[in-house]
Amino acid sequence: MNLYAYCLSDEATPDMIERAAGVEGAQARMVEHESIKIIVSDFAGERARVTRENIFAHESVIHKILARTTPLPFRFGMVISAARLESYVTTHGQALLAQLSRVCNAVEMGVKIIWDAESLKRAAAESTDGGRIKDAHEIVGPGAAFLEAKRRKVAGDEALRNQAGELARWLQQRLSEAVRESSVRVCPTEGMALAAAHLVERARLDQYRALLSAARDERADLRFLTSGAWPPYSFSELIS
Amino acid sequence: MAGNLQHLKDEELSLLETLDHVLNRGLVIAGEITIAVADIDLIFVGLNVLLGSVETIDEVLGQRRERTSGRMKDERGEEKEGGHL
Numbered sequence: 001m002n003l004y005a006y007c008l009s010d011e012a013t014p015d016m017i018e019r020a021a022g023v024e025g026a027q028a029r030m031v032e033h034e035s036i037k038i039i040v041s042d043f044a045g046e047r048a049r050v051t052r053e054n055i056f057a058h059e060s061v062i063h064k065i066l067a068r069t070t071p072l073p074f075r076f077g078m079v080i081s082a083a084r085l086e087s088y089v090t091t092h093g094q095a096l097l098a099q100l101s102r103v104c105n106a107v108e109m110g111v112k113i114i115w116d117a118e119s120l121k122r123a124a125a126e127s128t129d130g131g132r133i134k135d136a137h138e139i140v141g142p143g144a145a146f147l148e149a150k151r152r153k154v155a156g157d158e159a160l161r162n163q164a165g166e167l168a169r170w171l172q173q174r175l176s177e178a179v180r181e182s183s184v185r186v187c188p189t190e191g192m193a194l195a196a197a198h199l200v201e202r203a204r205l206d207q208y209r210a211l212l213s214a215a216r217d218e219r220a221d222l223r224f225l226t227s228g229a230w231p232p233y234s235f236s237e238l239i240s
Numbered sequence: 241m242a243g244n245l246q247h248l249k250d251e252e253l254s255l256l257e258t259l260d261h262v263l264n265r266g267l268v269i270a271g272e273i274t275i276a277v278a279d280i281d282l283i284f285v286g287l288n289v290l291l292g293s294v295e296t297i298d299e300v301l302g303q304r305r306e307r308t309s310g311r312m313k314d315e316r317g318e319e320k321e322g323g324h325l
Contacts, residue, residue, distance in 0.1 A: 007267075050263070058262055072266075073266045075264075076262035078267075108261075225257075233265035233266045234261075
């Protein structure tokens with residue numbers, strides 16, 4: 001019998017996960033090694049199925065801990081033997097405690113900004129033409145047409161990245177008072193300007209939300225997808 | 241793209257956001273993460289909003305195609321030849 005591991009904590013207590021149904025419906029419980037508590041459930045298989053029920057069960061168990069203290073969440077799918085888990089915690093105990101200290105009393109908030117990338121790229125490409133698009137008769141031959149299309153694409157992509165970078169700096173500046181740490185991906189997809197994860201102290205959540213609301217009002221041309229509070233998935237460094 | 245999001249229910253957006261977090265990030269003990277993609281609602285595939293999660297699942301689907309050597313199970317759980325997941 002394997003274990004399915006949900007999260008690590010130095011402050012969790014068993015009452016936090018009373019009657020908590022986890023992946024594949026198994027009851028979550030707590031084990032402890034080197035003063036680190038690990039939330040687990042029994043798991044009969046070798047692989048965790050990515051189903052709606054299992055995804056939400058994984059998240060639900062961790063959120064029960066998050067309601068009282070900030071854990072380090074495992075990525076979905078952590079199926080492991082009890083011996084291997086104990087070895088991992090014993091080997092990396094100090095580093096894990098340092099990470100728990102890093103996220104102590106904080107939660108992760110998510111911001112994704114969505115924009116009309118095609119329009120922005122077109123505008124950028126046109127601006128490099130001095131404000132006009134070349135007429136068909138000006139593009140002679142397939143080679144020239146290919147190069148022109150390539151030039152416009154490169155100009156558009158570069159403009160998109162530059163604008164996304166500016167947006168990321170703007171957002172960071174607007175939220176800096178309430179954010180302990182940030183993890184930002186610029187242009188993770190063409191339709192998304194940025195995807196940001198913010199580590200926010202629980203006591204500053206209201207301030208964070210107010211600052212974010214003001215930022216949204218400032219940029220009504222953009223679509224903001226906000227989410228949270230999450231366990232600090234983006235601030236749980238990978239340890240092999 | 242943004243227009244597509246307007247048609248998503250709150251529950252679907254919630255699932256997308258949850259997938260983006262739990263599949264892409266968090267603690268990993270090297271070599272220990274294995275997942276089996278099964279019956280997940282692929283509503284986000286065409287949206288390209290959470291590309292990271294889609295890529296993760298695509299990688300897993302690709303690995304499964306190689307491992308199963310072209311055999312797959314239909315909705316009734318019966319194996320049949322060929323096809324794509």
